[in-house]
Amino acid sequence: MKKPLITPALAFSVICGFSLDTVAAEFTGSSIATDPVTGNAALTGGSTLEDFFTAAMNYNPRLRIAEESMNVGSARRRAADGQLLPQLSANGSVSDNRRETGTIPQNYDGERYSIQLRQLLFNWQAFASRRRAHAFEDQSEAEYYNELAMVLTDVADRYFSVLQAEDALRSVQTELEAVNNQLQQVESLYERQMTQITDLYQTQASAAAVRAQELQIQSQLQITRQALRSVTGLEPIRLYRLSDDIEIPDIEEGMDYWTELAQGSNYEIQAREYALTASRELVSERRGAYMPNVDLIVQQQNSNLGFDNAPIAKTDTTYVGINVSIPLFAGGSNRAGVSEAISMQNIAQNELRQVRLEVTERVRTAHLQLQNSRLLTEAARSLVESATLSATAMQRGFELGTVTSVDVLNAIRNQYQAERDLQQARYDHVRFLLELKREAGILQPEDLLEVGSWLESPDS
Numbered sequence: 001m002k003k004p005l006i007t008p009a010l011a012f013s014v015i016c017g018f019s020l021d022t023v024a025a026e027f028t029g030s031s032i033a034t035d036p037v038t039g040n041a042a043l044t045g046g047s048t049l050e051d052f053f054t055a056a057m058n059y060n061p062r063l064r065i066a067e068e069s070m071n072v073g074s075a076r077r078r079a080a081d082g083q084l085l086p087q088l089s090a091n092g093s094v095s096d097n098r099r100e101t102g103t104i105p106q107n108y109d110g111e112r113y114s115i116q117l118r119q120l121l122f123n124w125q126a127f128a129s130r131r132r133a134h135a136f137e138d139q140s141e142a143e144y145y146n147e148l149a150m151v152l153t154d155v156a157d158r159y160f161s162v163l164q165a166e167d168a169l170r171s172v173q174t175e176l177e178a179v180n181n182q183l184q185q186v187e188s189l190y191e192r193q194m195t196q197i198t199d200l201y202q203t204q205a206s207a208a209a210v211r212a213q214e215l216q217i218q219s220q221l222q223i224t225r226q227a228l229r230s231v232t233g234l235e236p237i238r239l240y241r242l243s244d245d246i247e248i249p250d251i252e253e254g255m256d257y258w259t260e261l262a263q264g265s266n267y268e269i270q271a272r273e274y275a276l277t278a279s280r281e282l283v284s285e286r287r288g289a290y291m292p293n294v295d296l297i298v299q300q301q302n303s304n305l306g307f308d309n310a311p312i313a314k315t316d317t318t319y320v321g322i323n324v325s326i327p328l329f330a331g332g333s334n335r336a337g338v339s340e341a342i343s344m345q346n347i348a349q350n351e352l353r354q355v356r357l358e359v360t361e362r363v364r365t366a367h368l369q370l371q372n373s374r375l376l377t378e379a380a381r382s383l384v385e386s387a388t389l390s391a392t393a394m395q396r397g398f399e400l401g402t403v404t405s406v407d408v409l410n411a412i413r414n415q416y417q418a419e420r421d422l423q424q425a426r427y428d429h430v431r432f433l434l435e436l437k438r439e440a441g442i443l444q445p446e447d448l449l450e451v452g453s454w455l456e457s458p459d460s
Contacts, residue, residue: 046234049159049452056155057148059233066140066147073133073140080133083126087118097309108311112303119296121322124288132281139274146267149438151231152448156434158228160427162236165221167423172217175416176210179409183207185398186405199405206409240455248429248454250374251436255367258440262363265441269359272352279348283341289334295323363439370432373425380422387415430454 046052057063095110120126186203189195225236251258263269299319306312327334394411397403430451437443 044235045237046232047236047238048240049156049455050449052155052159052228052232052234053152053448055232055234056151060151060231062147063144063151066144070137070140070144073137077130077133077137080126080130084120084130087120088115089118090115095305095309097305097311099310106311110303110305110309110311112301112305114299114301114303116300117298120294121296122292122294124291125285125293128281128285128288132278132285135274135278135281139271139278142267142271142274146271149267149443153434153438153443155228155231156448156451157431158224158231159236159239160242160431161224162221162228163239163241164423164427165217165224166239167241168420169214169217169221171416171420171423172210172214175412176207176214178412178416179203179207179210182405182408182412195405203405203409206413238458240452240457242426242430243454243456246454248426248433251367251370251433255364258367258436259360259363261442262359262440263356266359266439267441268355269352270441272348272355276345276348276352279341279345283338283345286334286337286341289327289330289337292324292326294325297321297323359439363436366432366436366439370429370436373429373432377422377425377429380418380425383418384415384422387411387418391415 046055090113092113093111095112097108097110099106099108183203183206186195186200190197190200228234228236297319299317301317301319302314303317304312304314391408391411391414394403394408398405398408434443434447434451437447
C-alpha cells in the first residue's frame with residue numbers, strides 16, 4: 001500500500017506516544033470535553049483548518065469504522081498464516097475402569113498422556129485461504145485510506161463553506177450599510193421635494209430586500225457551522241480566512257494525465273482490485289476441496305491402557321507419520337461452492353469496472369470544474385473592479401443629478417454581488433483542487449498543510 005495519508009498531528013502522536021486527544025488540544029489550546037452524542041473526547045472549539053482535521057480523525061465514526069475494518073483484515077491475515085504453522089497439542093486422561101473376563105471382575109486405574117505436533121504439508125484450501133486473507137487485508141487498508149481522504153476533504157469543504165458564508169454575511173452587511181446611506185440621501189431629497197416618491201419607495205424596497213438577504217445568509221451560516229461541527233465535534237471559533245493575496249497554484253497536466261493517474265492510484269479502485277483478487281482466491285479455495293490433504297504428524301504417548309481400555313504394562317510410544325486424506329464424494333456441495341465463488345468473482349469484476357467508470361467521471365468533472373473555476377476567478381476579479389468603479393461613478397452622478405437613485409442601487413447591488421461571486425469562485429477553486437487530487441489518489445499531508453498555509457488569522 002501507499003504511504004498513509006495522515007496529518008502531522010497524528011504522526012506526532014504516534015511517534016511520541018501521545019494520545020490524539022492530547023495532540024488535538026495542543027493544536028487548539030482548548031480543553032477537552034465530552035461529546036454529548038458519542039461520549040468521546042471532543043474539543044470545545046477550533047480556529048485553524050488543522051484543528052478540524054485533527055479532531056475529525058478522532059471524532060468521525062466513518063473513519064473509526066474503516067479503521068476497525070482494517071484491524072479485522074489484519075486479524076484474518078494472521079489467522080490464515082497461523083493455519084500453515086506447526087500445530088502443537090497435548091492431551092491427558094485418567095480413568096477408573098472395571099473389566100469382567102468370564103466371571104472374574106477386574107478394577108484398575110488407567111492413564112493416557114500424549115503430545116502431538118501436526119504440520120500441514122499440502123492443503124490447497126489453506127494455501128488459497130491465506131492468499132485470500134492477504135488480499136482482504138490490502139482491500140481493507142485501501143478502503144481505510146480512501147475513507148480518510150474522503151473525510152479530510154469533506155472537512156475542508158465544510159470549513160470553506162463556513163468561511164464563504166461568513167464572507168457573504170460581511171459583504172451583505174456592507175451592502176446594507178451602503179443602501180441605507182442611499183436611503184437617507186433619498187429621504188433628505190424627498191423632504192426637500194427634489195425627488196419623486198417612486199424613487200423613495202424603490203430605495204426602501206431595495207433596503208428591505210438586502211435585509212431579507214442578510215437574514216437568509218445568517219441562517220445559512222448557522223447551517224454550515226453545524227455541518228462542520230457534526231463531522232469534527234468542534235465549535236467553529238474565529239476561523240482563519242482565505243488570504244486575499246494568495247495565488248492558488250494551477251495544474252499544468254491535461255485531463256488524460258489525471259484520468260490515467262487515477263486508474264493506478266485511486267484508493268477506491270485499488271480496493272476493488274484487491275477484492276477481485278480475493279474473489280479469485282475464493283474460487284481456487286473452493287476447487288481445493290477436490291484435492292488431497294497431506295499432514296506430517298509427530299506424536300509422543302505414555303499410557304498403561306491398550307485397545308478398548310484393556311490394561312497393559314506402561315508404554316512410551318513415539319509416532320511419526322504422514323496423514324493423507326482424499327475426498328471422494330461430498331453430495332454435490334463442493335460443486336455448488338465453486339459455482340457460488342465463480343458468481344462472486346463475476347460480481348467483483350463488474351464492481352471494479354463500475355468503480356473505474358465512476359472514478360473516471362469524477363476525475364474528468366473535477367478537472368473541468370477546476371479549470372472553469374480558475375477562469376471564473378479571473379473574470380470575477382475583473383468584474384469586481386468594473387462594478388466598484390461603476391458604483392463610485394453612479395454615486396457621483398447621483399450627487400450631480402445626472403442619474404437616478406435606481407441606477408445607484410443597481411450599481412451597489414452589482415458591486416457586492418460581484419464580490420460574493422469572486423469569493424465563491426476562489427473557495428470553489430480550492431475545493432476542486434483537493435477533490436481532483438483525492439480522486440487521482442495523490443492527496444498527501446503536504447497538500448492539506450499547503451491549503452492551511454493559505455489561510456490567515458482573522459486578526460491580521
